[in-house]
Amino acid sequence: MFKDITLGQYYPADSVLHKLDPRVKLFGTLIYIICLFSFKGPIGIAIILGFLAAVIILSKVPFKFMVKGLRGIVFLVIFAGLINLFMTNGDIIWEWKKLHITRQGLDNCILMTTRMVLLIVGSSVMTLTTTPNSLTDGLEKSMKPLNKIKIPVHDISMMMSIALRFIPILTEETEKIQKAQMARGAEFDGKNIIKKVKAMIPLLVPLFVSAFRRANDLALAMEARCYNGGEGRTKMHPLRYVKSDVVAYVILWIFLALVIAARILWVKVLA
Amino acid sequence: MPIIFDHVTYTYAPETAYKKVALNDVSFEVKEGEFLAVVGHTGSGKSTMVQHMNGLEKATEGHVYFHGQDIYDKDFDMKELRTRVGMVFQYPEHQLFETTVLADVCFGPLNQGLEKKEATARAYEALLMTGMKEEQFLLSPFELSGGQKRRVAIAGVLAMKPEVIILDEPTAGLDPKGRDDILDMLKEMHEKTGNTVVLVSHSMEDVATYADRMIVMNKGQVFCQGTPKEVFAHADELSKIGLGAPSVSLLMDDLKASGMNVETGAITVEEAKDAILKMLNKNV
Ligand SMILES: Nc1ncnc2c1ncn2[C@@H]1O[C@H](COP(=O)(O)OP(=O)(O)O)[C@@H](O)[C@H]1O
Ligand SMILES: [Mg+2]
Numbered sequence: 001m002f003k004d005i006t007l008g009q010y011y012p013a014d015s016v017l018h019k020l021d022p023r024v025k026l027f028g029t030l031i032y033i034i035c036l037f038s039f040k041g042p043i044g045i046a047i048i049l050g051f052l053a054a055v056i057i058l059s060k061v062p063f064k065f066m067v068k069g070l071r072g073i074v075f076l077v078i079f080a081g082l083i084n085l086f087m088t089n090g091d092i093i094w095e096w097k098k099l100h101i102t103r104q105g106l107d108n109c110i111l112m113t114t115r116m117v118l119l120i121v122g123s124s125v126m127t128l129t130t131t132p133n134s135l136t137d138g139l140e141k142s143m144k145p146l147n148k149i150k151i152p153v154h155d156i157s158m159m160m161s162i163a164l165r166f167i168p169i170l171t172e173e174t175e176k177i178q179k180a181q182m183a184r185g186a187e188f189d190g191k192n193i194i195k196k197v198k199a200m201i202p203l204l205v206p207l208f209v210s211a212f213r214r215a216n217d218l219a220l221a222m223e224a225r226c227y228n229g230g231e232g233r234t235k236m237h238p239l240r241y242v243k244s245d246v247v248a249y250v251i252l253w254i255f256l257a258l259v260i261a262a263r264i265l266w267v268k269v270l271a
Numbered sequence: 272m273p274i275i276f277d278h279v280t281y282t283y284a285p286e287t288a289y290k291k292v293a294l295n296d297v298s299f300e301v302k303e304g305e306f307l308a309v310v311g312h313t314g315s316g317k318s319t320m321v322q323h324m325n326g327l328e329k330a331t332e333g334h335v336y337f338h339g340q341d342i343y344d345k346d347f348d349m350k351e352l353r354t355r356v357g358m359v360f361q362y363p364e365h366q367l368f369e370t371t372v373l374a375d376v377c378f379g380p381l382n383q384g385l386e387k388k389e390a391t392a393r394a395y396e397a398l399l400m401t402g403m404k405e406e407q408f409l410l411s412p413f414e415l416s417g418g419q420k421r422r423v424a425i426a427g428v429l430a431m432k433p434e435v436i437i438l439d440e441p442t443a444g445l446d447p448k449g450r451d452d453i454l455d456m457l458k459e460m461h462e463k464t465g466n467t468v469v470l471v472s473h474s475m476e477d478v479a480t481y482a483d484r485m486i487v488m489n490k491g492q493v494f495c496q497g498t499p500k501e502v503f504a505h506a507d508e509l510s511k512i513g514l515g516a517p518s519v520s521l522l523m524d525d526l527k528a529s530g531m532n533v534e535t536g537a538i539t540v541e542e543a544k545d546a547i548l549k550m551l552n553k554n555v
Contacts (some may be wrong), residue, residue: 173365179327180366183358184427185350185382202378205368209413 009069009124010131015060017129021245022138028252029126035259036115036122041266045114047259052122061128069124070117077116085109136160141239154230162218170211177206272336273435273467274301274324274356279333281319293319295491296333301435301469306461308478308499309471311488312513317471318361320488321437324469325356354383357433361440363424367412372398372423375412379431390430397430398423401456418449425453429460435467442477454481475517479503479538487514503538519543 012018017025035048056066070077088105095101127135140157147153178188181202188203190196227233281294293316301307301324309317322328323335326342326349335342337352360366369375373394380390398408401422407415412423425441438457442450458481461468472478478485479499487494487502489512495502502509506516506524515521516538523535523543533550537543 176360177366179322180358180360180363181378182327183325183353183360184366184379184431185354186378187350187382202366202368206366209368210365 009065009127011061011065011128013060013129015058015129016244017055017059017125019244020129020248021239021241022130022134023142023239024241024245024248024252025126025130026135026138026142028248029123031252031256032122033119035256036118039259039263040111041262043262043266044259047255047262048118051255052118052125055125056121059125059129061125065128066121066124069120073116073120077113080116081109081113084112132164133161136164137235137237137239154233158230166211166214169214170207173210174203174207177203177210272300273303273338275336276300276320276323277334277336279320279323279330279335281316281323281328282331283319285331293491294323294330297491297493298333299486299493299496301467302484304465304467306458306468306470306481306483308482308485309469309488310473310475310478310485310514311494315488316491317488318439319491321358321439321469321471324435324437325353325358327358354379354431355433356435356437357428357431359425359428359436359438359441361443363427363441364412364417364420366424366427367420370411371409372403372412372415373408375423376427376430379427383431393430393432394426397426400429400460401426402452418445418452421445421449421453433466435469437469437471439471440473441470442472442474450477457481475503475515476519476539479517479520487512499538500536504536 032048032051035044039045039048056063085101085105085108086099088102088108090102090104092100093103093106130138136157139160140153143151143153143157182188186199186202188196188199190199276297276299279294279297280292283289283291283293297316297320309321311317319328323330326335329343337356340347342349342352367375369378373391376394376398377387377390380393381387385393395408399405403419403422403426407419412420415423421441425438428436441457442453445453454477457468457470460466470478470482482499484497485499485502486496487509494512495505495508503516503520506520509515519540519542520536520538523533523537523546526533526547527535531550532553534546537546
């Protein structure tokens with residue numbers, strides 16, 4: 001169970017996408033999102049769908065993992081869709097008592113739900129093919145320029161990496177302590193809410209103690225190895241662009257150009 | 272037979288990419304009143320196995336019986352099982368949480384539904400048994416030394432008066448004195464109360480000194496079982512799976528090989544001493 005969290009949704013596979021530099025994937029996701037929201041017509045959606053399909057096939061991740069992320073937001077999508085459907089004013093095409101559907105509402109509803117679904121599936125592709133650690137690395141490197149305006153990019157990313165590393169450790173610890181207290185007759189599945197909260201004390205106190213102990217140990221170990229922030233620090237696995245990353249960038253730019261062209265044409269068609 | 276394992280298989284994280292078979296078709300029994308040791312390499316499945324004994328893990332396949340009852344039956348009382356089969360985890364001091372030592376030890380008995388008075392009496396008894404001093408009872412458990420915390424945690428389980436007590440590497444990370452103290456205390460308690468004790472251990476010396484019977488685990492399976500004497504007689508097979516006989520038995524083998532006429536087969540220092548003295552007396 002705890003492994004799920006460490007790896008995020010990461011799905012190990014041997015694909016071109018898995019090997020890409022995380023910065024390329026971050027950039028790609030950004031472009032994808034921009035395109036998704038700057039577009040309205042069917043041609044744009046078709047191009048985006050084509051792009052998404054190609055990327056999914058390249059990733060070698062089974063399709064069912066892609067749509068897994070949708071499960072959590074199914075209600076949100078339906079809710080937003082319905083609001084758009086019934087609450088938009090315009091030319092009425094269907095009416096029943098106080099409820100009415102307008103043509104604009106229908107358009108909005110379709111556009112909105114498609115966008116949300118494509119957004120989730122698209123960003124899943126990134127998280128499924130990139131480990132959280134390499135994502136953090138990629139973010140750190142891409143955000144480097146923010147150092148100039150005094151944002152401690154390295155420190156933030158170090159905190160993120162440590163947090164990620166600690167999640168499985170603490171989850172494992174929780175499981176262990178829970179079992180140990182259960183062996184002493186503690187019950188964690190009581191129905192009474194007050195009892196339930198009380199039952200958490202034997203779990204939370206040792207957990208906090210252990211978290212502080214570990215944080216202390218880690219700080220000491222980092223200091224013993226002369227850690228003093230990001231200044232002049234090198235990476236064990238530095239991010240370096242290789243040929244395939246350059247190719248990916250080129251493809252992404254072409255894709256962006258295509259979408260912009262399609263958008264301009266679409267406006268002309270309408271006019 | 273208090274506990275019987277019948278073809279137990281256990282898989283961690285089944286149906287994922289990280290699936291791990293930790294126990295593979297394990298069958299054995301724990302006998303009434305014995306001091307049983309479980310040994311094996313790190314990762315051989317010892318902890319997973321003992322956690323099945325009080326139902327903290329549920330076998331993926333197979334059955335576990337407690338006094339003839341299948342513990343996975345729907346109407347089986349798990350809570351009662353856990354009070355009758357006590358379990359001391361590895362690094363048990365990490366489970367301490369109360370404001371005083373005494374209150375922490377009372378946690379188990381109170382969960383059993385005992386009155387405050389009765390629980391406190393039990394806690395007193397258990398703490399004294401583990402060698403804690405009365406003036407320490409009202410300290411915060413976090414003020415104690417590592418070895419003392421460990422005793423308090425063990426007392427926390429002993430106070431529940433379980434008929435079977437399981438200890439998962441109770442001496443890990445302790446100094447030799449602390450280790451001997453805890454094991455001696457266990458042995459003494461075992462002899463006094465006649466409880467069944469299951470001791471998971473790394474140390475062949477400890478097993479040879481304290482256990483009546485031992486089970487050797489390897490890669491999630493029972494490799495062999497028997498009295499320490501029987502098991503250590505097959506030292507060469509044990510060494511194949513990365514375990515060894517106690518150093519004294521190896522020493523006796525070496526003495527024999529170098530031409531001295533000693534009896535081999537000693538597994539404790541005492542026995543080795545006797546064997547060597549016997550040889551010396553004969554030669555005089
Ligand atoms: N919570 C867990 N999730 C996944 N695998 C586990 C978990 N706990 C133990 N394992 C695996 O099960 C195997 C047996 O572990 P364990 O019973 O702890 O062995 P031992 O106590 O003999 O060192 C090991 O390979 C270990 O990696
Ligand atoms: Mg273990």
